[in-house]
Amino acid sequence: xxxxxxxxxxxxxxxxxxxxxxxxxxxxxxxxxxxxxxxxxxxxxxxxxxxxxxxxxxxxxxxxxxxxxxxxxxxxxxxxxxxxxxxxxxxxxxxxxxxxxxxxxxxxxxxxxxxxxxxxxxxxxxxxxxxxxxxxxxxxxxxxxxxxxxxxxxxxxxxxxxxxxxxxxxxxxxxxxxxxxxxxxxxxxxxxxxxxxxxxxxxxxxxxxxxxxxxxxxxxxxxxxxxxxxxxxxxxxxxxxxxxxxxxxxxxxxxxxxxxxxxxxxxxxxxxxxxxxxxxxxxxxxxxxxxxxxxxxxxxxxxxxxxxxxxxxxxxxxxxxxxxxxxxxxxxxxxxxxxxxxxxxxxxxxxxxxxxxxxx
Amino acid sequence: xxxxxxxxxxxxxxxxxxxxxxxxxxxxxxxxxxxxxxxxxxxxxxxxxxxxxxxxxxxxxxxxxxxxxxxxxxxxxxxxxxxxxxxxxxxxxxxxxxxxxxxxxxxxxxxxxxxxxxxxxxxxxxxxxxxxxxxxxxxxxxxxxxxxxxxxxxxxxxxxxxxxxxxxxxxxxxxxxxxxxxxxxxxxxxxxxxxxxxxxxxxxxxxxxxxxxxxxxxxxxxxxxxxxxxxxxxxxxxxxxxxxxxxxxxxxxxxxxxxxxxxxxxxxxxxxxxxxxxxxxxxxxxxxxxxxxxxxxxxxxxxxxxxxxxxxxxxxxxxxxxxxxxxxxxxxxxxxxxxxxxxxxxxxxxxxxxxxxxxx
Numbered sequence: 229x230x231x232x233x234x235x236x237x238x239x240x241x242x243x244x245x246x247x248x249x250x251x252x253x254x255x256x257x258x259x260x261x262x263x264x265x266x267x268x269x270x271x272x273x274x275x276x277x278x279x280x281x282x283x284x285x286x287x288x289x290x291x292x293x294x295x296x297x298x299x300x301x302x303x304x305x306x307x308x309x310x311x312x313x314x315x316x317x318x319x320x321x322x323x324x325x326x327x328x329x330x331x332x333x334x335x336x337x338x339x340x341x342x343x344x345x346x347x348x349x350x351x352x353x354x355x356x357x358x359x360x361x362x363x364x365x366x367x368x369x370x371x372x373x374x375x376x377x378x379x380x381x382x383x384x385x386x387x388x389x390x391x392x393x394x395x396x397x398x399x400x401x402x403x404x405x406x407x408x409x410x411x412x413x414x415x416x417x418x419x420x421x422x423x424x425x426x427x428x429x430x431x432x433x434x435x436x437x438x439x440x441x442x443x444x445x446x447x448x449x450x451x452x453x454x455x456x457x458x459x460x461x462x463x464x465x466x467x468x469x470x471x472x473x474x475x476x477x478x479x480x481x482x483x484x485x486x487x488x489x490x491x492x493x494x495x496x497x498x499x500x501x502x503x504x505x506x507x508x509x510x511x512x513x514x515x516x517x518x519x520x521x522x523x524x525x526x527x528x529x530x531x532x533x534x535x536x537x538x539x540x541x542x543x544x545x546x547x548x549x550x551x552x553x554x555x556x557x558x559x560x561x562x563x564x565x566x567x568x569x570x571x572x573x574x575x576x577x578x579x580x581x582x583x584x585x586x587x588x
Numbered sequence: 589x590x591x592x593x594x595x596x597x598x599x600x601x602x603x604x605x606x607x608x609x610x611x612x613x614x615x616x617x618x619x620x621x622x623x624x625x626x627x628x629x630x631x632x633x634x635x636x637x638x639x640x641x642x643x644x645x646x647x648x649x650x651x652x653x654x655x656x657x658x659x660x661x662x663x664x665x666x667x668x669x670x671x672x673x674x675x676x677x678x679x680x681x682x683x684x685x686x687x688x689x690x691x692x693x694x695x696x697x698x699x700x701x702x703x704x705x706x707x708x709x710x711x712x713x714x715x716x717x718x719x720x721x722x723x724x725x726x727x728x729x730x731x732x733x734x735x736x737x738x739x740x741x742x743x744x745x746x747x748x749x750x751x752x753x754x755x756x757x758x759x760x761x762x763x764x765x766x767x768x769x770x771x772x773x774x775x776x777x778x779x780x781x782x783x784x785x786x787x788x789x790x791x792x793x794x795x796x797x798x799x800x801x802x803x804x805x806x807x808x809x810x811x812x813x814x815x816x817x818x819x820x821x822x823x824x825x826x827x828x829x830x831x832x833x834x835x836x837x838x839x840x841x842x843x844x845x846x847x848x849x850x851x852x853x854x855x856x857x858x859x860x861x862x863x864x865x866x867x868x869x870x871x872x873x874x875x876x877x878x879x880x881x882x883x884x885x886x887x888x889x890x891x892x893x894x895x896x897x898x899x900x901x902x903x904x905x906x907x908x909x910x911x912x913x914x915x916x917x918x919x920x921x922x923x924x925x926x927x928x929x930x931x932x933x934x935x936x937x938x939x940x941x942x943x944x945x946x947x948x
Contacts, residue, residue: 306666306670310735313735313741314735314736314737317737317741318737341705344744345701345705345743345744347741348740348744348745349745349823372708375670375673375677376674377673377674377677377678378677381673381677382673382705382706382707383707383708384704384705384708384709384744385708385709463708
């Protein structure tokens with residue numbers, strides 16, 4: 229097991245990465261003793277890990293109640309959240325109780341937001357069981373539900389007490405979700421760490437084979453990189469935005485085909501290709517580096533092209549003003565492998581061309 | 589105008605108290621320049637003050653959109669909150685926008701909570717227009733909506749950027765609401781400041797006559813006292829609980845007769861009488877001081893007795909375990925006028941007797 233820290237002053241917390249951690253009572257003990265705990269999970273994760281977690285929580289001295297929420301993005305709704313509150317109130321969980329989020333990014337976002345506003349805020353633990361959640365959504369304290377008019381429109385920055393990332397739980401992850409998680413791992417390399425990009429180019433096949441050591445390294449390094457950015461800019465008022473590399477295009481893809489059709493990581497992968505195209509056209513990324521971006525995404529079995537939508541539809545979904553400059557929309561560009569920058573002054577023509585170059 | 593400060597480090601903020609402040613663009617200017625602002629208010633306050641506030645905001649350089657919510661406690665619901673989010677999204681308010689809460693406690697709680705979770709949190713200003721909101725709910729950052737299973741069960745601690753308490757807005761306040769607000773003013777004296785109790789005994793008639801100078805002093809001193817407690821214990825993990833004097837009984841009254849039947853301040857007034865009876869029985873308050881508590885509440889025209897409900901119903905609503913000790917429920921007792929303490933070890937018999945002594 230490796231432990232790293234998210235340096236956020238009084239909100240600092242550890243991230244434990246290793247195999248077999250979900251059943252380790254010692255990891256829970258510092259947080260849960262004599263607390264009542266709501267374990268929020270979904271029907272896919274429940275049969276795999278709930279019993280193990282509840283047993284370890286009991287060994288650590290906590291009395292836990294499971295609360296099941298729907299699987300998938302539609303769970304990030306007020307209706308589901310309200311049922312969570314209802315179950316917590318029925319179980320008489322007070323302000324000294326705690327939430328444990330056991331599952332992927334949806335469970336983490338929903339359970340974290342539930343914790344942040346239940347009785348004006350109680351603490352929570354993140355137990356991410358998907359690669360995407362382990363390397364991305366469980367770290368940094370972003371929680372949210374969706375609104376009919378937009379994704380993640382209602383939420384909070386609420387840092388967990390700890391993140392416990394059990395890489396053994398990735399054994400049960402569907403192949404497609406593994407690859408989608410790798411998209412965010414790769415992204416962390418592209419925007420922050422040239423050496424990690426090199427490592428990924430050498431080890432991508434090991435990751436796809438779910439080699440434990442490779443997964444543990446990839447999760448740890450991703451968390452380390454993300455933790456540094458979060459510590460520097462907790463509320464995303466500046467540098468944290470570079471973690472959105474590929475996401476402006478990616479969100480347009482997800483919204484354009486309907487959320488759920490494409491996995492988030494798949495949309496981000498094709499979005500990163502578009503962003504690399506844009507970086508090349510804007511003159512910040514050398515063509516040979518743009519090639520390496522595409523090659524690594526391709527080797528990970530991730531989509532290199534976005535869905536077949538009219539380019540105008542892409543622009544509309546990204547809220548790019550078609551008349552003038554790409555304008556108000558800020559894009560994250562690569563300035564090399566491992567270095568990113570934010571630009572709000574791009575010509576819409578370049579954006580258009582970059583989409584055209586990477587659309588099906 | 590008098591200005592005091594809530595000392596909360598990086599979340600510190602000023603409270604401005606005076607007559608005619610709502611139309612003063614200079615007070616808004618430090619916060620709103622070049623921002624888009626949602627002014628959340630209700631149909632009662634709108635015709636009285638909205639235009640004045642929007643004009644001043646425009647003079648201060650802000651572009652504002654009004655959002656109307658229902659009047660009364662039922663506005664503190666998810667359904668209303670969701671309509672607020674909808675209006676904010678339609679108006680394309682981004683993460684750099686701001687909320688202004690213009691109204692009483694309900695508007696402040698709802699608008700403050702909306703601000704705390706909209707796009708993971710945007711800042712807000714409190715413009716309290718009722719005495720209750722000016723002396724209590726607008727100060728301290730407590731925001732919330734209600735859940736079918738309990739009041740204020742979903743919320744956040746979200747401190748405003750500033751509180752602007754215009755005592756001239758109390759001119760339009762219905763008599764009954766004025767008195768209900770005075771209940772919380774009196775409470776601040778009872779738990780924190782003997783000299784303020786003396787002042788209130790001398791000036792209660794001036795307050796009821798809405799004498800501007802008396803109101804300004806009462807609002808300022810209440811805010812000062814509350815601000816000290818909030819600064820010492822922002823998230824109510826300790827000393828802040830003393831502000832709940834009279835509220836354990838008061839909440840039982842409100843819940844027992846249905847929220848809205850009794851105003852919050854009226855329920856707190858009768859609750860304070862019960863709590864004084866309990867303090868006397870528990871031996872912490874001298875009988876002559878308990879008399880002064882009741883006399884001041886009576887002179888304010890506030891109820892000295894709770895509604896006619898079975899005593900067992902009161903206990904049930906307060907979740908006092910009937911079999912054993914008053915037990916887990918913690919009561920705030922007076923140890924004299926201007927000094928309070930928290931006790932969780934009271935005999936249920938004393939609680940019962942105290943209710944019986946002050947029930948209709």
